[in-house]
Amino acid sequence: MAAPADTPSVTLLRAPWVVPVGSRAIRDGALAVSGERILALGPWAEISLKFPQSTVHHSTGIILPGLINCHIHLELSVFGSSSPPELGSTMCDWIRSLLQKRMAAEFSEDEIYETAECFAKEQLVSGVVALLDTGNSMLPAFKGEVPEIYSLFELLGPTAQATEIALQTLADLNADICSTGHAPYSTSPRLLQRIKQRTVSQKSIFSLHVEENPDESRLLFQGAGCFKEFLEERNAFDGTFPLEKGKYHSVVDYLQKIGILDARTICVHCVNISNKDIQFLAESKCHICLCPGSNRFLGVGKAPLEALLQQNILPALGTDSIASNTELNMWHEMALIREDYPDIAAETIVAMATIAGARALGLEKTYGTLEEGKSSNCIAVEDEKISTAESEKEVLDILVSLDKPGKIVRFREMIAA
Ligand SMILES: [Zn+2]
Incomplete structure (x- = not known):
């Protein structure tokens, strides 16, 4: 019949x-x-x-x-690739050079958009079906065929004044735009909390760079290190940091205590974390995204992947942007994980590039x-x-x-x- x-x-x-x-x-x-x-x-x-x-x-x-790429900044694609920072330079030196490029470059909005779209298409061609894109500008939707894109508008504010401006920007955002914070070293606790509250009411993802570099905790707890120098150079060291003495044991402890960590939070990088931090991360049920290519490019070290897996945290993977990687290719990220952690089963690495990312983006009923x-x-x-x-x-x-x-x-x- x-x-x-x-x-x-x-x-x-x-x-x-x-x-x-x-x-x-x-x-x-x-x-x-x-x-x-x-x-x-x-x-x-x-x-x-x-x-x-x-x-x-x-x-x-x-x-x-x-594949699912859990961390990328498509708007930075316009700057193209660059050589890794010289030996002995700090992550702050790299941020300085990136900012210099952003200030000096006279790229039109069209150029930024078109390069971002081109990189998004390349993600699709390389096998990525969904990605999380974080940026300080709001790019219009791409016209061509690209992966499913979850966009987050990223805010930062390391001083009281910058926080007020960012809070106003947040209040003026259209309800359908999802926002996120940049990093604990660049975003005041008040701003992080306000953005997180907004994502909770929107049921959207909050993705934050966390412990990419030990200087983050130096700024937060001692008011020292390269981030302090960086903020001072910009007249942006106003007493927001260091945080109240003795109140927090670590950056992860701080984020947990101010209410940032939950099942809709993605902590990106997590290179400089302790076993105790991993326990906090596991208890909070937040997601982790590792970016081995970017970590290697910036020379910040390797995330404690074995210890994360022991606590039943299966991290997702991300390429980060072309400003801090040699290429944006999830196959390269998987190969780097294999190289950096030869004892970890290939099955686990494939799961990181697929189902872990799908879970982090809340897409596990569809993908992964x-x-x-x-x-x-x-x-x-x-x-x-x-x-x-x-x-x-x-x-x-x-x-x-x-x-x-x-x-x-x-x-x-x-x-x-
Ligand atoms: Zn990033």
């Missing part, structure tokens, strides 16, 4: 390997897809019997969920794993190294070591072929 005319047709995607993330990899696997949703997945022998009348598309690679009912917006990675893979372990090891995959085929391209 013919299917009713309004029944959506079923498409099968077959590949030598399907890596669903969250369940075992399937050799000679297949996905049954209807429209934008996954109907079923499993071994080809089973799926082809279950959906015999379907159109079949073949991939020669590995099918896996689309291949499961019945979730989005069919998967990707296929095609690379000559894959043809020799004999086991799930080999497949996963290849995925996290590719760095620059031969070819990424997106779902729409698969079904159009």
Whole structure:
């Protein structure tokens, strides 16, 4: 009997390997897809019997969920790549040079927008299906095909006066614009709390750079270090910092006590955190996003990934901006994690680039794993190294070591072929 005319047709995607993330990899696997949703997945022998009348598309690679980039600043794309800071220079020196570039450059709004759109498209081409973009300007929606973009308008205010100005900006924002704070060293406690309260009422994400550098706690607790010098140079060291003496044990403790950390908060970087901090982070249920490429570029060290995993925190991954990375490529970030933490299972690294990011963005019902009912917006990675893979372990090891995959085929391209 013919299917009713309004029944959506079923498409099968077959590949030598399907890596669903969250369940075992399937050799000679297949996905049954209807429209934008996954109907079923499993071994080809089973799926082809279950959906015999379907159109079949073949991939020669590995099918896996689309990647999630949890931290990027698309508006900085216009500055292009730069060389890493010289040995011995501080993160503040890097911020100085970035600010100098921003002040000196006479890029038009169109140029900033067009480069940002170009970088967003490159994210899509590299297999990213959703990203969290943070910026100090509000870019209009992009016209071309880009990943799903969660935009946050970032505010900062390290002095009482700058806080008042930022609070006014916040009060004037349209209700549909989501805002966030920059970092504890650049944003007063009052401003951080007010922005967080607004995100709570909006049920939106609050994403903050946290403990990227030890100078953050030096400023907050001792009123010293390179951030103090940086603020002094700008007449922006007015007594907002240091914080009240003896009240907080660490930056994470401070953020928890002023009400910033909860399940809709993403702490980005977390390089300079203690085991006690990790316990606080775990208890607060906030999300962590690591940016290994940016950390390496700026020479700030490595986040304690093993200790985070021991506390059952699966961090997401982000590229950060091209101002602090050699390239914006989630495959490169996965390869750096593999290189920096060789004992961490490849399965965990793939989960960081997929389901951890989806959870951090509240998109886990749609993205992050291949499961019945979730989005069919998967990707296929095609690379000559894959043809020799004999086991799930080999497949996963290849995925996290590719760095620059031969070819990424997106779902729409698969079904159009
Ligand atoms: Zn950043």
